[in-house]
Amino acid sequence: MQKIKMTTPIVEIDGDEMTRVIWQMIKDQLILPFVELKSEYYDLSLTERDRTDDQITVDAAFACKKYGVGVKCATITANAQRQEEYNLKQLHPSPNATLRGLLDGTIFRTPIMVNNISPVVKPWKKPITIARHAYGDVYKNTELRTTESGTAFLTFIGDSGDIKTELIQKLPGNAVLQGMHNLEESIEKYAHSCFRFALDSKQDLWFSTKDTISKTYDGAFKEIFQNIFEAEYQDAFAEAGIEYFYTLIDDAVARVIRSEGGYIWACKNYDGDVMSDMVSAAFGSLAMMSSVLVSPDGTYEYEAAHGTVTRHYYRYRDGEKTSTNPMATIFAWGGALEKRGELDNLPELELFGKLLCETSVTTIEDGIMTGDLINTAEGDNLQKVNTEEFLAAVRERLEALLQTKEV
Ligand code: NAP
Ligand code: MG
Numbered sequence: 281m282q283k284i285k286m287t288t289p290i291v292e293i294d295g296d297e298m299t300r301v302i303w304q305m306i307k308d309q310l311i312l313p314f315v316e317l318k319s320e321y322y323d324l325s326l327t328e329r330d331r332t333d334d335q336i337t338v339d340a341a342f343a344c345k346k347y348g349v350g351v352k353c354a355t356i357t358a359n360a361q362r363q364e365e366y367n368l369k370q371l372h373p374s375p376n377a378t379l380r381g382l383l384d385g386t387i388f389r390t391p392i393m394v395n396n397i398s399p400v401v402k403p404w405k406k407p408i409t410i411a412r413h414a415y416g417d418v419y420k421n422t423e424l425r426t427t428e429s430g431t432a433f434l435t436f437i438g439d440s441g442d443i444k445t446e447l448i449q450k451l452p453g454n455a456v457l458q459g460m461h462n463l464e465e466s467i468e469k470y471a472h473s474c475f476r477f478a479l480d481s482k483q484d485l486w487f488s489t490k491d492t493i494s495k496t497y498d499g500a501f502k503e504i505f506q507n508i509f510e511a512e513y514q515d516a517f518a519e520a521g522i523e524y525f526y527t528l529i530d531d532a533v534a535r536v537i538r539s540e541g542g543y544i545w546a547c548k549n550y551d552g553d554v555m556s557d558m559v560s561a562a563f564g565s566l567a568m569m570s571s572v573l574v575s576p577d578g579t580y581e582y583e584a585a586h587g588t589v590t591r592h593y594y595r596y597r598d599g600e601k602t603s604t605n606p607m608a609t610i611f612a613w614g615g616a617l618e619k620r621g622e623l624d625n626l627p628e629l630e631l632f633g634k635l636l637c638e639t640s641v642t643t644i645e646d647g648i649m650t651g652d653l654i655n656t657a658e659g660d661n662l663q664k665v666n667t668e669e670f671l672a673a674v675r676e677r678l679e680a681l682l683q684t685k686e687v
Contacts, residue, residue: 295353297588341382391563406542412552488532567605584608
């Protein structure tokens with residue numbers, strides 16, 4: 281079989297622990313035998329980030345911007361315990377936060393569905409993709425707790441010297457106060473990422489806030505989305521046969537539970553935090569979730585939503601063959617190669633990325649799966665395998681399929 285050629289590299293961002301082990305296995309078993317891989321490699325292992333004072337993370341982000349497509353392995357976010365374990369010079373911020381900050385992107389998370397694992401919510405037939413705004417609101421708040429009665433104001437002093445003040449409340453006794461903000465530019469970029477992703481994936485886009493109560497703050501989110509939609513995306517949506525609609529968060533929650541799925545649900549920061557955990561838990565497992573960071577300038581970074589699976593790694597280091605689920609990492613590679621193929625007009629590469637994901641799904645549907653799924657799956661042909669055996673089963677199916685498709 282001729283290997284599939286690439287023209288532009290993808291940015292390969294390696295990581296830590298069990299996922300780093302799986303990363304290499306996936307490359308050896310499922311990518312390199314079939315694709316003449318062109319990649320620019322960035323080692324974001326904790327030791328390398330520490331050695332380079334985190335410059336490697338910044339370099340990886342700029343490489344993603346340059347080439348447009350990256351694929352990232354899970355990485356350790358250092359804390360005091362890791363500092364000791366890895367003898368680190370200092371604690372750097374989460375690499376995901378650094379990448380997200382530099383790429384200014386939005387993360388879209390979609391459950392990977394298989395026909396022998398049913399979502400907990402009965403009507404859900406198709407995946408529900410959650411988009412979460414990643415800047416501001418309660419995550420950048422300022423809080424106060426008072427110990428006497430008094431009056432609270434919200435005050436803004438403009439650089440022009442102009443002052444705006446609103447009374448919050450006359451407080452008859454001890455109280456708690458919170459101030460938060462968002463930036464119009466950040467909301468605009470978020471809106472663009474959502475509209476682009478909806479067009480890319482040809483799915484309806486829902487957006488929800490609580491603008492009936494928060495008329496100015498959430499009202500601004502609603503208005504910005506609506507204005508951008510009308511000015512730049514309305515026609516493209518009509519052409520693609522998809523819909524954008526805004527609804528109240530309460531209404532959205534009720535509709536989501538009764539829906540079949542198959543759309544993108546864009547949320548404000550806090551709503552996205554909570555709702556993405558709810559949706560992923562209801563669909564089964566963090567390892568059955570694909571995740572992509574999309575920036576407003578059209579950069580795509582594919583990753584797994586789960587962490588480095590430390591507990592499995594320690595067992596692996598002790599010589600055990602673990603049954604760690606590689607699905608999310610396979611989907612990261614598949615998504616990145618498919619996108620690279622699409623952008624470079626390489627239909628063979630695009631198809632390969634797609635088939636890689638499809639065959640890993642088929643493998644589970646054939647009853648072959650890792651330990652995390654075995655208790656939730658249905659059927660009498662279920663077989664629990666270790667990671668290597670799972671990848672071998674995917675490879676067998678991928679090879680057979682590639683031959684029939686004459687890729
Ligand atoms: P985790 O790596 O997601 O693992 C938590 C537990 O979930 C595992 O112990 C395992 O449960 C189960 N699990 C997760 N992924 C699995 C998979 N692919 N296959 C089978 N089981 C899986 O979360 P964590 O232990 O809280 O974090 C470990 C490290 O990852 C931390 O250093 C954290 O900073 C980092 N992290 C990175 C990212 C990222 O880069 N995207 C995201 C989150 C966390 P059992 O042990 O019960 O089998
Ligand atoms: Mg959360």
